[in-house]
Amino acid sequence: MQDRAERSASRLAILAQVSAELARTLDVPAAVAHLPRVVVPALADFAIVTVVDPDGRPRDVGSWHSDPAARPLLERYAAVRLDSMPAVSPAARALVSGEAVRECSETVRTMLPPGEARDVVRVLDPHSAVVLPMRGRGRTLGLLTVYFRPGTEVADENLATAQDVADRAGLALDNARLYNAQQQLAEGLQRSLLTEPPEPDHAEIAVRYLPAAEAARVGGDWYDAFLQPGGTTMLVIGDVVGHDTEAAAAMGQLRSLLRGIATYSDAGPVEVLRGLDASMATLQTGTLATAAIARFEQTPEEYERGLTRMRWANAGHLPPLVVNPDGTVAELATWRGDLLLGVDADTRRRENVVTLDRGSTVLLYTDGLIERRDADLDSGLVRLRDALIELAGLPLQEMLDELLERLVHGRPEDDVALVAVRLHRQDRPRPAEAGPNRVPPDVPDARTPA
Known part of the structure; x- marks a missing residue:
């Protein structure tokens, strides 16, 4: 026994x-x-x-x-x-x-x-x-x-x-x-919706998407870049709350809604966010998301002076960072933005404007780039700022690759989406590293594009 x-x-x-x-x-x-x-x-x-x-x-x-x-x-x-x-x-x-x-x-x-x-x-x-x-x-x-x-x-x-x-x-x-x-389903859905950006004259746009190392973390990060009917360039970064196939599907829905609103109305960042919030309420999406939108505008006078205005708005997302031509990095605001999308469609949103010299680089990113289990977002922002200062002289594509390597070593804890634009000087030919000039056929070929 x-x-x-x-x-x-x-x-x-x-x-x-x-x-x-x-x-x-x-x-x-x-x-x-x-x-x-x-x-x-x-x-x-x-x-x-x-x-x-x-x-x-x-x-x-x-x-x-x-x-x-x-x-x-x-x-x-x-x-x-x-x-x-x-x-x-x-x-x-x-x-x-x-x-x-x-x-x-x-x-x-x-x-x-x-x-x-x-x-x-x-x-x-x-x-x-x-x-x-x-x-x-x-x-x-x-x-x-x-x-x-x-x-x-x-x-x-x-x-x-x-x-x-x-x-x-x-x-x-x-x-x-x-x-x-x-x-693979969530990542494939996500990648299929994250399309290649346009290349307006003298503006070089680069994008990156890196899924989380853990399968369960794949979800709702997205980037976007497109031209509005009047010829202005708009960059978008966003993050749907959640990390699964459902979040990836919600991301696709919100991204499409935002694109439709912005490319039909030619509206500015605040109005686009307001329209998206209203559409989410009407459609009862039941989704929460953060987003930041940056629109690049230029008058003939600004063209002559080599300046571009960036008009931007932030729905609970991390703010854009600007790398100036001299290699310094400008923090445009604290990381605490306006209310998330999907909470209150009647909330009042703020719009900010900053004037940029040609040669500047603007980076929009999701929190997976700076988030760590053992550190807060403020510490992550410091790491990102320091890295940008060191990498300021690199070509744009190399800059994004090196940022990902330095900050997440190619295996982020959360999804990472990046979209960046470098405003090349307009008194010189478009540089070879910026690639060909590609814009939709129905967008005006303005003499002074952003």
């Missing part, structure tokens, strides 16, 4: 360890590759774990042997065996049927063609093997093959425990597959 209780406790401990291994990381395939070390030697003499790639090809990803001296040999067998296995092999049958397959090693050896796989398995000398499917929802996502040497008793309760291990691994792999599919 005591011996049975100890065996039961050992099996429960193995299953608990497997669950912990699979739950502690988002890299489920790596955790699954570690499973042979959990089941050997408690449940088998050695083991190999196999996963099915997205293209349907099985691949051995982990192995373990109770004899340390035999581990390199087992690794070599795992590296070559699948390429030598015929379609009627135990592994192939288990993948197709989704049921466990038990076979003696002599039968497996006779299936293998002459070559390294047959030679290595002869040295490993298992007496028998059981191939256990790692089953997900309606599909087999991998295999756990346990081997027993001559003289080892193959206990049914050990095989049942090994199958429980395989089932937990299969469910974890399936969850990871669904999780990645959701991330």
Whole structure:
């Protein structure tokens, strides 16, 4: 009785360890590759774990042997065996049927063609093997093959425990597959809506979108850049509250609404935000979002003086930053803007105007660029400002790439969206690094575009 209780406790401990291994990381395939070390030697003499790639090809990803001296040999067998296995092999049958397959090693050896796989398995000398499917929802996502040497008793309760291990691994792999599919759906939706910007004469526009490192964080960040009917350039940055596919869909809806309002009415930033708030209330979107809009205007007199006015408004978003031609950075306001969109359609919004010298760069960004779990936004703004000062002399595209590398190292905790414009001098030809001049055909070809 005591011996049975100890065996039961050992099996429960193995299953608990497997669950912990699979739950502690988002890299489920790596955790699954570690499973042979959990089941050997408690449940088998050695083991190999196999996963099915997205293209349907099985691949051995982990192995373990109770004899340390035999581990390199087992690794070599795992590296070559699948390429030598015929379609009627135990592994192939288990993948197709989704049921466990038990076979003696002599039968497996006779299936293998002459070559390294047959030679290595002869040295490993298992007496028998059981191939256990790692089953997900309606599909087999991998295999756990346990081997027993001559003289080892193959206990049914050990095989049942090994199958429980395989089932937990299969469910974890399936969850990871669904999780990645959701991330790809949200990111794909988001990227499909974030279109390339126009390139008005003597104004170079650059954009970036970088999804969060964690799949669950993909959501509602967006940028936009377009020309209004009168020829003025408008930049938009925004962030829908939430981080999932629903937030990405809401982002697409708000972005389209804002575009329609701005490109039909030729309205300024405050009026565009007011119109968007009113549309959200009428349509009952149930969405909250932040946004900042910057519009670039120029009179003939300002053209002659080499100046451009930026008119901007902020609905709860971080304010634009301006890099002046001399490399200094201007902070246009505190980061606390007006009320978020979707809260009160009747709220009064403020509009700000700043005069820029040609050669200035304006950056709009979402909080993922500066947000950290261990620091506040004010500290993040200081880091961003310092980085911009150091990078002021770079071409615009390089500046944005270097900002992302320095501030989030290519793996942000939250989504990051950036849109920036560099106002090149109008008394000189458009520089080569700015690319071609591209504008919609129905926008006036004004002599003094922004």
